[in-house]
Amino acid sequence: MTMAQNDIVILPPSGSNVLSVEIRKSRSQVDGGFTLDLRFEVMSGFTVLFGPSGAGKTTLLDCIAGLAAPDRGTITIGGSVLFDPQRKIDLPVQRRRIGYVFQGLALFPHLTAEKNIAYGLTGRGASERRRHTGAILESFRISHLRQRRPAEISGGERQRVALARALVTDPCILLLDEPLAALDAATKSKIIDDLRAWNHEHRIPILYVTHSRDEVFALGERVLVLENGRITAQGTPHEVMTAPRTETVAQLAGFENVFDAAVVAAHEDRGTMTCRIVGSQVELETPLVRAEPGSSLRVGIRAGDILLATVRPQGLSARNVIPGRIVSLQQRDMIVVARVDCGIEMDLHLTLAARDLLELQAGREVWLVVKTHSCHLMAG
């Protein structure tokens, strides 16, 4: 029998692959009814795809893998086209050479760890299959599990088997859909180390979906933020998370206080601005951004970045001192969440000791101290 010569696109060996995606896909009302509409490129190395649930992260991965079809657009890896309806190309899933670790892993329950891993190697000879399987079992430190079935091993071990199964086929790109969500921090960081070590040798794009802020910082060389089917921010984790430009990212990034604000004046010489919080007399000094006086913005302040004083503080470098009155004090684990009415209500975090030493209680008059650079500005 001769090999079929009808391949439209011959995939190059993995290595210097750039994933390029430009797609549009409307989901039916039943599925939540939003449109996936995005365009991005991903280089080799880790890229974190971050966003709230329902943002379209899994749908995007399914489109790349060929499990879902975009309405239009193109998907290419390196020089090879996976999807381009104008050129009548829609490579079937099994020929896309994509490693996909599903949410929930989807290990084959009737096969041992070793057979799960060898599943994608059926085209190769028996000895080569054994060699590849053995090597990857070794590098993910699961050789001792080879005869066990998925039901008989722990969550972290299953995770390693799923990764090994996806990687052993030498894919052009790796898609990971919240692969570590269910694991404890220690197991998680060990697996991430192994994955990093593997990627150091193979250098393929790894698209890692998560809605965990910690994983973004632990993994990402680069972050794409997906909201309602659109990419709303991208950059290094630090850039995206510390200067969130939309409220969804702000809440995900841990901003307890988000307010509408209007620019009162810009102080170009000092690199700051004055903004008034809408619906109050509170004025904040914030970092300077390009915005006309009168334009509206949002300000995010983390509860942990606010200081509280029982007398009006003096001689501080912090520029924002706001008088207010304690509305409530609530203990959560080892911190106290104080809600203070300053015309607007702000939440801040205190230690138990601070609460007791300052004899804080509801109704008490206090001053809040916020540094200029603790005020994070976002698009209004």
Next chain:
Amino acid sequence: MDWQAFWLTIRLAMLVAVILVIVGLPIAYWIAYSRWRWKFLAEAVVALPIVLPPTVLGFYVLVALGSRSPLGRWWQAITGHTLAFTFTGLVIGSLIYSLPFAVQPFATAFSLVDSKLMAASATLGASKLQTFLRVVLPLSVPGLVTGVALSFAHTLGEFGVVLMVGGNIPGVTRTVSIDIYDRVQAFDYAAANQTALMLLSVSFAALCLVYGVNRKVWALWPWK
């Protein structure tokens, strides 16, 4: 006890069960995974023998096999005799009669296989056929056993279709249930009881197999 009738019945039931695996698997696969909007029509046709009186079914099969139908004429032109009142005719009637008892458990088992596993198989390079053979089929074994055992047991006890299509020719179309009927007609209750008891035992054993396998998903796997 009429051993000739007994072995004829066993032969018929086994043959029907085996053919239904071959014919039933693709039908069940299509029913489980097709997204055709008129699929329910096909499902209804497959399920018809469950609700139809066997005499109605037998009547139409008899007409279809007889020398007035195109099928009957075609068969007669090739073999020189009609299908009605032959063992082959009996097999065809039984296949239709027992089809839902094989297809429905197969289709249910297929549709219970997690679609994520099939997606995973595809991303690992497997074609649809390979995925079916390596993932869907192994995970559907309890459903397969159920379908085979039910179609076997159901064929074993059929009466109406056999009487209509096959008649009562010893060694050719005389099955156990016909034999029992004959004995009762002749007031030979002892012989009828013997045969009835045998049929009862075999049917009970087949159903025990079904429920035994389904009691626990992996109960019959050699490695657990």
